[in-house]
Structures are given as structure tokens and as C-alpha cells.
Amino acid sequence: MSDFPSDLQTAILEKNYSASSHLLGHILQEGLLEEIAAQLEESNTEIPHPTLELRDHIMSFLGLWELYFAIEIPSIEILKIIQRQGLRPDVKAQAMEFIRGLLEKNDPRLDQSSVNIESIIKTQYAVLLPQILTRRSEELERCVIPFKKAPTSQYCVAGLLKTYYGKKIASATLSDQVFDTVVGKIAFDKIAESLTIAGIDVESMLQEKESHDWDEIVCKLAEQHASDVESRELRVLHRVKDARSEIFLDSFRKQVAALDTILNSKTQVCNDVLMAIVSDRNNPIRRRAINALGHTGDHSVMEFISRVMNDHDEGARIEATRTYSLLASHSKWTGVHHRIPPASEKVPLLDIAKINQVLNNLIAKRMPPAIINDTLTAVAMQGGSNAIDILERLLVKPQPQIRMAVIRASRLLERDAAARIIKSALNDEDGTVVNLAEKELENRWSDEVW
Incomplete structure (x- = not known):
């Protein structure tokens, strides 16, 4: 019999997501999870500084990467819950049903405030957006x-x-x-x-x-x-979640501390944040962030790093060259690509009809523009003729704030679709709406004559 704990730990150490997913699937199918979990937890207690490495691999296996911070349940416990429900062939679909259940029960272990609409709009979790948006408005009302x-x-x-x-x-x-x-x-x-x-x-x-x-x-x-006793994993998760925000504060000391927190967690879930820091040429920790990407072992960032190697800043170029070399050598040494596999090919589309219903309820209740903006973002990002029709119908609503929100949402549409929105808005009776439409016209169509 394969030494599953040792093999899994090797896959995690090498950041080999394909291997870890294969092993986790076998562990669940063979009913070995309780035994393996006990061994992993015992070895993890011996580590003075816990990390999120195991969570990275389990969340990738379950297809829960976009909900990484929203699910406040230790990753091993998520596997146990799914196994107790009766393992099905498509474990990612089963994980989605589990998340839907948490949302419907308003389970506090699902922190919907940590769900990024723009991140899930093109994933299988887009079907949950109507529930998430409704819950966000209702919690504010209460x-x-x-x-x-x-x-x-x-x-x-x-x-x-x-x-x-x-x-x-x-x-x-x-x-x-x-x-x-x-x-x-x-x-x-x-x-x-x-x-x-x-x-x-x-x-x-x-x-x-x-x-x-x-x-x-x-x-x-x-x-x-x-009485707030958490697992070691959740304590690290909360620290990293805070660090994702604190790394953008206007304080060098806080930025460095946040970066250290992310590095010590050994997770790849913050690579988007590190890349955002690197993309800001005026950020004081830019070079540190370039270096940090090398230590994540994420092979998929190499193309991004290769572009930084042509940066005008010599220090950034040097750091990027080192990072690229480090990632390349790791890939060659282990013989695997250190990257998270892409999401499932079949992605259920967002239910535009349900979103439209949510939107009408928000408008009827006179909810704040901030809430309506998020809903319109979901509509615009989905695209398609139905989404454009919804946005165009909103341009006749009496509230100027809603019509302005439609103009802002049009930024997410392709140029031809957005042009229909802007052309209508240019004839609005409200001057503030027209001014915003003119700014959009100047930004996106400055080289064209309408």
C-alpha cells in the first residue's frame, strides 16, 4: 500500500497540485481520511510556525480556490464533511452543493463578505451570486x-x-x-x-x-x-486575510509586516496581491514583492516576471531575473509545474433572470448605490444580450444614481455593447449623468467620431 501521508507531504513540498489531487482522491475513495488526517495533524503540531500549504492543495482539489478565505472551516474538516455526506464521482460538484447549503442556512462558517464577485463570476460559483447579493443587502437592513x-x-x-x-x-x-x-x-x-x-x-x-x-x-x-478557539490553520488564515489588505496601507512598516505574514504562510493564494504590488512602480516594497513571488514556487507567474525583467528600474530588473531563475530551477529540479490547475471546464452561467429580480428588489427598497453597483458588476461581467438589455432598461429609471451606476458598469462590457449604453446616456435629462457619459466617451472612444 502506498505511504499516503508521506506521498502527500512530498507533493505539498514540491507544490505538485496534480499529484496531491490524485492522492487526496484515493484517500477519500479508500476511506483513509480519518487515519491520514490524524497523522497529518500530529506532524503539523510539531511545526512551530503553521502554514497554509495543506489548505492550498485541499482547496485546489475541491475547486474552492475562489472561496479560499470565505470558508472558515479547517481544510481537513471540509474533506471529512464531504466524505460523511457520501462521496460522489464529481467531488468539485459535491463541494459546490456543500457551499450552497452553508449559504442557504446562513451558516456563520461561510463568510460571504470575503467572496469576491469579480473572482467567481466566471466560475461554477457564479450560480450562487443571487443568494450572496441578496444576503448582503438583507444583513445591512437588519x-x-x-x-x-x-x-x-x-x-x-x-x-x-x-x-x-x-x-x-x-x-x-x-x-x-x-x-x-x-x-x-x-x-x-x-x-x-x-x-x-x-x-x-x-x-x-x-x-x-x-x-x-x-x-x-x-x-x-x-x-x-x-472563547474564540480556532484551529491553527484558521488563525493563520485570518492573519493572511488581514495582511492582504494591510499590504496596501500607506505605511512602510505595516506593508513589510503584511508581506512577512504572507511569506511565512507559504501560500500561493496571495500571488494576485504580490503581482499587484509589483505592477505599482511607485510601491516602496515592490522589489521585495518580486523576490517573494520567487519563493511561492508558482510556475505560472514566470511570464509575468519575464515582463518585469524589461522594466525601466534596474533594481527591479535584477530582482526579477533572480526570481525567474529561482522558479525555473525549482521547476527543473522537481520535474513538475508549481501551479494550481485551471478551474473546471464546464462553468454554469450566472442566472441573469434571478440577478434581475435581485436588482429590482434592491431598487424598490431604495438600497444604497454601493449595493446596486455590485449587482450591476455581476450583470456586466456576465455579458451577453440579456445583460445588455437589463442595463439599457435601467437607463430609464428615475434615480440618477442608478443611471450613473449603469454607465460605470458599462466599463466591463466590450466596446460595441458599451457604446449602446453611452449613446443613450448622452441624451439623459440629468446633467451629472451626461457628464459621466461624456467622460466615458473621452476615455474609451477618444479616437472616434460619433
Whole structure:
């Protein structure tokens, strides 16, 4: 019998995703998961600094790469759950049904705020977008912000930070500060101002509390933090998730710390972030990011690195040459390509009819433009005649903000399709809508006469 634990660890060390997927499939089919998991967990406890290497391979095997940070379940546990459900021939389809179940039950282990619409729109998980977008709007509608006035004003934003849009806006507003779930008036006023600009009714969320009720809220928060026992993998996952944002802060110290966190996790899931840093020629940690890509062992970034080798910055060119050489030597040494296999060939299309229904509900409820923008992004990225028809029909809506959102969404369409949107918008009765359409015309069709 094959030494599955040793073979799997070798595949992980070599970043050989094809081999690890083959082994994981056999482990599940042979019913050896519990035994193998116990051996892996025992060996992992001996490692002083846990990594995300095993998670990389399991998420790739299950086709869950685009939901890497959204699923707050240890990767081995995901395999166990799927096996208990009864293993089916298509394990990736089974994994998708598992995710659909978490979403339908509002299971807190699926953090939908970590789902990137643009990342999943062309994957099998596009079919879940109507549910995700609906949930994001509903959670904001139900959001409550308890506060007390005396002796000093304090606001509990724990509930707000659990919503997709609340977290997004609050994090962007206080990006250069460390803030807790309970904030003072100065910090809250900044958050409230940003929420209001985004079209969110903050006043409707506020609930004043008496002192004894407030103390109870604070105590519950403390208990939640104290009992928040996670696996080592999830602790690293949360640190890396934070690092993905912190690496873009306007602080060299925080950027370096975030980069170190990503490197220490030994994951390939942050290569998109590293490439974004490298693409910014003014970023102070650009050369470090080039070097970091070499240590990920991801063979698929070599083409990107080869372009950096022609950069105008000599230091970047030198670093890129070293990185390219390192990746090439690793590939030659192991005889495998260190890259994540492409997603499934058959990708279910986004249900445009359901998205249209979600969109109409959002408009009827007068939801903030930020929520409508995300929905229109999903429509535009899907493309096709149905998507264009939906966008064109929205141009007759009475709210200028919606018509402007349609113009912004048209940026994701091909030029000919987008031209239909812009031509209609140029005849709008609202000056702000026309101005935005004219800017789009100048940006995309500056060399043409209409």
C-alpha cells in the first residue's frame, strides 16, 4: 500500500497540485481520511510556525480556490464533511452543493463578505451570486448599532463589521488606525459620514442603550473573544486575510509586516496581491514583492516576471531575473509545474433572470448605490444580450444614481455593447449623468467620431 501521508507531504513540498489531487482522491475513495488526517495533524503540531500549504492543495482539489478565505472551516474538516455526506464521482460538484447549503442556512462558517464577485463570476460559483447579493443587502437592513451617551459616547460596531458593506466602508475609513468593535464618538462620526455618503441610513441603525444594557453588550463581546478557539490553520488564515489588505496601507512598516505574514504562510493564494504590488512602480516594497513571488514556487507567474525583467528600474530588473531563475530551477529540479490547475471546464452561467429580480428588489427598497453597483458588476461581467438589455432598461429609471451606476458598469462590457449604453446616456435629462457619459466617451472612444 502506498505511504499516503508521506506521498502527500512530498507533493505539498514540491507544490505538485496534480499529484496531491490524485492522492487526496484515493484517500477519500479508500476511506483513509480519518487515519491520514490524524497523522497529518500530529506532524503539523510539531511545526512551530503553521502554514497554509495543506489548505492550498485541499482547496485546489475541491475547486474552492475562489472561496479560499470565505470558508472558515479547517481544510481537513471540509474533506471529512464531504466524505460523511457520501462521496460522489464529481467531488468539485459535491463541494459546490456543500457551499450552497452553508449559504442557504446562513451558516456563520461561510463568510460571504470575503467572496469576491469579480473572482467567481466566471466560475461554477457564479450560480450562487443571487443568494450572496441578496444576503448582503438583507444583513445591512437588519444591522443595529447600539450606543450609549453618558458619561462618554460609545458605539458598538460589532454588528456593522459583520456586514459586507459595513466592514468595507469602516475599514476604508479608518485604514490608518487600529479600531475595536467599540469605538468613541470621533471614530464613529468618521464611519457614519462615510456610510451616509454611500447612501446608507445610519440613523435607522442606531439604538440607544441604558448603562446596564450597555454593560451586558460589552460583556458578551468579551466572552466571544475569550472563547474564540480556532484551529491553527484558521488563525493563520485570518492573519493572511488581514495582511492582504494591510499590504496596501500607506505605511512602510505595516506593508513589510503584511508581506512577512504572507511569506511565512507559504501560500500561493496571495500571488494576485504580490503581482499587484509589483505592477505599482511607485510601491516602496515592490522589489521585495518580486523576490517573494520567487519563493511561492508558482510556475505560472514566470511570464509575468519575464515582463518585469524589461522594466525601466534596474533594481527591479535584477530582482526579477533572480526570481525567474529561482522558479525555473525549482521547476527543473522537481520535474513538475508549481501551479494550481485551471478551474473546471464546464462553468454554469450566472442566472441573469434571478440577478434581475435581485436588482429590482434592491431598487424598490431604495438600497444604497454601493449595493446596486455590485449587482450591476455581476450583470456586466456576465455579458451577453440579456445583460445588455437589463442595463439599457435601467437607463430609464428615475434615480440618477442608478443611471450613473449603469454607465460605470458599462466599463466591463466590450466596446460595441458599451457604446449602446453611452449613446443613450448622452441624451439623459440629468446633467451629472451626461457628464459621466461624456467622460466615458473621452476615455474609451477618444479616437472616434460619433
